[in-house]
Amino acid sequence: MPRGGDERQNTASVYSQYTRASSHRYKSAKRGLPFNVMLVGASGLGRRTFLNTLCERPIIDNESNNSDTNIQIEESMKIQSYDVELEEDGMRIILSVVDTPGFGDSIDNSNSFKEIQDYLEYQFDEVLEEENRIKRNPKFKDGRIHAMLYFITPTGHSLRQLDIDLMKNLGNRVNIIPVIGRSDSMTEEELKKFKKRIMQDIDQHRIPVYMFPSTEDDDDETIEENNELRASLPFGVVGCDEIIDENNNPMRVRLYPWGAVQIDNDQHCDMDRLRYVLLNSHLSDLRDITHNIIYENYRTEKLSNEECEDDDEMGVDAEGENTAMSLAA
Numbered sequence: 001m002p003r004g005g006d007e008r009q010n011t012a013s014v015y016s017q018y019t020r021a022s023s024h025r026y027k028s029a030k031r032g033l034p035f036n037v038m039l040v041g042a043s044g045l046g047r048r049t050f051l052n053t054l055c056e057r058p059i060i061d062n063e064s065n066n067s068d069t070n071i072q073i074e075e076s077m078k079i080q081s082y083d084v085e086l087e088e089d090g091m092r093i094i095l096s097v098v099d100t101p102g103f104g105d106s107i108d109n110s111n112s113f114k115e116i117q118d119y120l121e122y123q124f125d126e127v128l129e130e131e132n133r134i135k136r137n138p139k140f141k142d143g144r145i146h147a148m149l150y151f152i153t154p155t156g157h158s159l160r161q162l163d164i165d166l167m168k169n170l171g172n173r174v175n176i177i178p179v180i181g182r183s184d185s186m187t188e189e190e191l192k193k194f195k196k197r198i199m200q201d202i203d204q205h206r207i208p209v210y211m212f213p214s215t216e217d218d219d220d221e222t223i224e225e226n227n228e229l230r231a232s233l234p235f236g237v238v239g240c241d242e243i244i245d246e247n248n249n250p251m252r253v254r255l256y257p258w259g260a261v262q263i264d265n266d267q268h269c270d271m272d273r274l275r276y277v278l279l280n281s282h283l284s285d286l287r288d289i290t291h292n293i294i295y296e297n298y299r300t301e302k303l304s305n306e307e308c309e310d311d312d313e314m315g316v317d318a319e320g321e322n323t324a325m326s327l328a329a
């Protein structure tokens, strides 16, 4: 059987696929990799300061309300988004951060839940619509949220009903990473106990948070890294705007009369660890899970529901027709 031609063709097509893939990677490295994060948590937990600390520059000043998008959702909650370009290990990242000031401030927060859910699903619908277009828009902006950082209040007790309800309801729509805001308000021992308690609650209430999953293909180092990250959950974060420079050693700190919390020191808080997870080690995994699992599930759910509705309508029509025919008879 003359296979030479086929083989050559296959090799050529594999080669062209390979060059297409590497040129795609090259283009995304050049254009920047989009990564979308949402910050949710009660007022005063340090979300804005966190964002400035994460980006290592002022993105939101505390008084500012200026943002690229500023949608008034309800009296107490807004959705504001900020686009920031960062460079991490030679890779350009187009970070889009969606903040939700005012969340949790009302007595009844069901509206805020619904608005956040609608926002997440709206982004999926946009992608679904774009996928179905004959001619795609090359400038389409994929706004699907790859990670939601949920800020837990450092109470030292357990999760509040509000935390449980939000994370439980939205865990199938977004990768949720729980964090403890202003974690420097607790001692090391208190924080350790609080983290343990929160993880027990998450387990008991079967809250689907992002658990740094390892796969069979992962090497030992990656498995170990994931185990360590899982053990650090929920990440205790501390934000700061201050830099001290002692002996030519600039350090980001939060200063207190009794000492300094070093923001980038893993022994003091999980800020550096979380930054590395988001912008480096787990960026691809969070993007992949969003596209391959969360979005795919949403898409299947949505299209099956639409199909059922169509079937119901056809059923009604057929019945209507049958009734009309029997009346005529």
Ligand SMILES: Nc1nc2c(ncn2[C@@H]2O[C@H](COP(=O)(O)OP(=O)(O)OP(=O)(O)O)[C@@H](O)[C@H]2O)c(=O)[nH]1
Pocket: 042, 043, 044, 045, 046, 047, 048, 049, 050, 062, 101, 102, 181, 182, 183, 184, 185, 237, 238, 239, 240, 254
């Ligand atoms: N102790 C401590 N204080 C913090 C930390 N982060 C921010 N703060 C302070 O907490 C206050 C509120 O910080 P923001 O960053 O504005 O908090 P927010 O969650 O954005 O709150 P809203 O703007 O009300 O939505 C400010 O006075 C910050 O300086 C932290 O990690 N530890």
